[in-house]
Amino acid sequence: MKPKIQITKGDSTKIEVDAIVNAANSSLLGGGGVDGVIHKVGGKQILEECILIRNRQGGCKTGNAVYTTAGNLPSKYIIHTVGPIWNGDVEKCTQALSNCYKNSLALAESLGAKSISFPNISTGVYRFPKELAAKIALEITTQWESSTLEKIIFVCFDDENEQIYQKLINQNS
Ligand code: AR6
Numbered sequence: 001m002k003p004k005i006q007i008t009k010g011d012s013t014k015i016e017v018d019a020i021v022n023a024a025n026s027s028l029l030g031g032g033g034v035d036g037v038i039h040k041v042g043g044k045q046i047l048e049e050c051i052l053i054r055n056r057q058g059g060c061k062t063g064n065a066v067y068t069t070a071g072n073l074p075s076k077y078i079i080h081t082v083g084p085i086w087n088g089d090v091e092k093c094t095q096a097l098s099n100c101y102k103n104s105l106a107l108a109e110s111l112g113a114k115s116i117s118f119p120n121i122s123t124g125v126y127r128f129p130k131e132l133a134a135k136i137a138l139e140i141t142t143q144w145e146s147s148t149l150e151k152i153i154f155v156c157f158d159d160e161n162e163q164i165y166q167k168l169i170n171q172n173s
Helices: 033-042 044-057 090-110 130-143 159-172
Strands: 004-009 019-024 065-069 077-082 115-118 151-156
Touching: 004 130, 004 159, 019 033, 033 044, 044 065, 065 090, 077 090, 090 115, 090 130, 130 159, 151 159
Parallel strands: 004 151, 019 077, 019 115, 115 151
Antiparallel strands: 065 077
16 A cells, blocks of 8 residues: 655654654764654653664664664654765765665564654755755655555654645645
8 A cells, every 4th residue: 555645844752653763873872853852752761772773783874774662752663764964966865865765664664553754854964955855755655555554744843844845745646
């Protein structure tokens, strides 16, 4: 089945879904932006599980995804993916950001998740151009065939991202 796509404005930690995707960094030790908020609201259990993953595999490479439980958050899982830092290399950055979405979706499915939320990965501190990032996110998710996922929610924190997503969704419908 093709999951239903929803766009919403807000904060990832307030959305009730089975799996919340976090825009992490390769250390998995937390940071600012959505990563900082997820660790702050979710509590120290998330960091403890991230440290176990680090000890096992040495962090998470750009484009890859790992998961922890969700601590105090009302979800089952946090999927931590590492977006590319924008450096102007359109091809490489596009590939890496596509991998974030694909690997997060595949991991959510392997966990049996029915719903997943994505932040606008890489468009904050990592400075990926927002419109290109949104096109990549929507291209991957609208083509995704899933056996478990019924709903994909894009949680836009800033007005600009919300407007870009709404515009692109309306163009495609
Ligand atoms: N809920 C949803 N989206 C949010 C929230 C929130 N609570 N807060 C910010 N955003 P960023 P990146 C949006 O910087 O660019 C961290 O330090 C924000 O408006 O969180 O992938 C990590 O540890 C933007 O649109 O992630 C890494 O070091 C989007 O989330 C680095 O930043 C992504 O912005 C990753 O950078």
